[in-house]
Amino acid sequence: MSETDLPELDALVVGAGFSGLYMLHRLRDTLGMSTVVLEAADDLGGTWYWNRYPGARCDSESYFYSFSDRLSEDLLEEWTWTERFAAQPEILRYLQHVAERFDLRRDIRFGTTVTAASWDDDAGRWLVTTADGDRYAARFLITAVGCLSTTNLPEFPGRDEFRGRSFHTGLWPHEGVDFTGQRVAVIGTGATGVQLIPEVAEEAAHVTVFQRTPNYDIAGGNHPVTAEFDRRIKDDYRDIWARTRDTAFGFPYDVADRTALSVPEDERQEIFEDAWAQGGFRLGTTFNDLLLDEDANETAAEFLRNKIRERVDDPEIAEMLAPKDHPFFTKRPPLENGYYETYNRDNVTLVDVRRSPIEAITPTGVRTADGEYEVDSIVYATGFDAMTGTLFKLGITGRDGLSLVDKWTEGTRTYLGIATHDFPNLFMITGPQSPSVLSNMPVSIEQHVDWVTDCLRHLRDQGIERIEPTAEAEEGWVAHHDEVTATTLLPRANSWWVGANIPGKHRTLYPYAGGVGVYRGICDDVAAKGYEGFTLSRAGATAPA
Ligand code: NA7
Secondary structure (H helix, E strand, O other): OOOHHHOOOEEEEEEEOHHHHHHHHHHHHHOOOOEEEOOOOOOOOOOOHOOOOOEEEEEHHHHHOOOOOOOOHHHHHHOOOOEEOOOOOOHHHHHHHHHHOOOHHHHHEEEEEEEEEEEEOOEEEEEEEEEOOOOOEEEEEEEEEOOOEEEOOOOOOOOHOOOOOOEEEHHHHOOOOOOOEEEEEEOOHHHHHHHHHHHHHHHEEEEEEEEOOOOEEOOOOOOOOOHHHHHHHHHHHHHHHEEEEEEEEEOOOOOOOHHHHHHOHHHHHHHHHHHHOOOOOOOHHHOOOOOOHHHHHHHHHHOOOOHHHOOOOHHHHHHOOOOOOOOOOOOOOEEEEOOOHHHHOOOOOEOOOOOOEEEEEEEEEEEEEEEEOOOEEEEEEEEEEOOOHHHOOOEEEEEHOHHHHHOOOOOOOOOOEEEOOOOOOOOOOOOOOOHHOOOOOOHHHHHHHHHHHHHHHHHHHOOOOOOEEOOOHHHHHHHHHHHHHOOOHHHHHHHHHHHOOOOOOOOOOOOOOHHHHHHHHHHHHHHOOOOOOOEEEEOOOOOOO
16 A cells, blocks of 8 residues: 555554553544554553563552543442552553443554654554554654663673573563572662562572662552542542642642651651551652752751661671762652561672672672572563664654654653644654653543543644744753753662663753642643744644644
8 A cells, every 4th residue: 555545544553551542542432533553562550561580569559540430430339449559450450341331442553662753744543563564654743651661781791601591670571480499680679679579589599680770769668449439439530630739749738748857856857757658659759858858858868778677687798778969859769568577588689880880791600709599580670772772763753854863862752741843733742841750640641641631632623734843942842851950869879760870871961850739730721822932823824823
């Protein structure tokens, strides 16, 4: 079929995780647009399809890590979570349930990897090619590819000559892995490693953990959901969702309105203890200047270091686990359930690779400057090329053949983190420079999807065919993003939030730090002003509509 004969869809969505599923529902069922979703995996779920490693669990509480009353109040009533922080299989079951309930599968093409997407300026549409050579044409292209979907596998010399089995946590075998009796190396102690290590230690003969940067892990406080808790949440759901939309991080609780040093030491400790006992990210919301002021931050940092010292028997190992070179929450703090006690076990060894770097993977193990650790299996819990990794793999080219990769080489440039100049009719769900990974993802996903839906409705009602941010609006957003970033301590750490985990990646804070509520207000204002900062044009028109 020639390109001119390709049937034209209204919209093409890439990805069938939380965002792609909701986007499909809105485009197809709310707006009545012809829509297809292309998904590389063999089934839906995104993050929750791929990350099946032992201990995989969400770090946001299940009752607000889900679709809100905006999708369906009935769904909220009928779905009951079994744990306060849901494990991967349960979240995947939830997404499968949503797909069945809203009949979404019929418009998703599984096992379909997008390899190129180019804007045809004459025809005013996107031409999309897949790895199998299939082609699609669509007026609007919407990326719903998640923020953590391209794995980072470090290029250690000899990596591919290892004779045992190797795994990346983000590409875990669906049949599971039996580590019984094995010597296992785990490289990485981010949120993923911290969940996996205690589970593997229960099973394996020996686990050697290779830690580059210790983290400020926070008590997870997971527990089963009781019928009473479930009822209370369901009765309160309207308020809960309303709160998530206003707060800084998209949680139903906000940052307390007080500074850390404004309260006496013993009161501050009590506040930290109370948040610790509640578990989860509440500790990060105890004071409003933890992310802004170094001295304030140090109070929380030291509280967490002392928690590690209390729980780890060997003082030397406790000090290896206690972070000292970056402020609290400037790297994503993992949530842990028994992680530190794991280091009191006889079958667990901690290796500090900052002091003694990994030199090579050998056929039989991991070699550091201190010698070789022989193992049967290696688990890479080494994270992701976040935020831009997957967007770049889509091979997106905009007007005049400009590729997204080339445009963003010297730094990400977006308007609102949702669109970018020279790429008309392209929307990114939770793209870089939107709150995304600095928030509870489903809340940010819903906000973007709903905003795009309203925008497309507006375009249709006004007979407008093209939308694209102006270069000036983009300039303004990047400047605002940088200004907000500079008020925080976030650029201080070598985190994946700033791209520091990927050699050669441009260093910038990828998510927007202004907060979910503030950001929503800005987006709503842009829409209320007739999509200020965007050029809207009718078919064939060159002047703004
Ligand atoms: P993270 O948080 O990026 O953690 C990856 C870990 O792997 C981290 O400890 C890294 O150390 C370590 N790492 C990465 N590359 C290397 C090399 N080359 N040598 C040694 N150690 C290395 O990924 P996760 O999968 O744990 O979590 C990602 C997000 O998923 C998480 O934040 C949640 O939002 C959900 P480093 O800290 O870079 O020194």
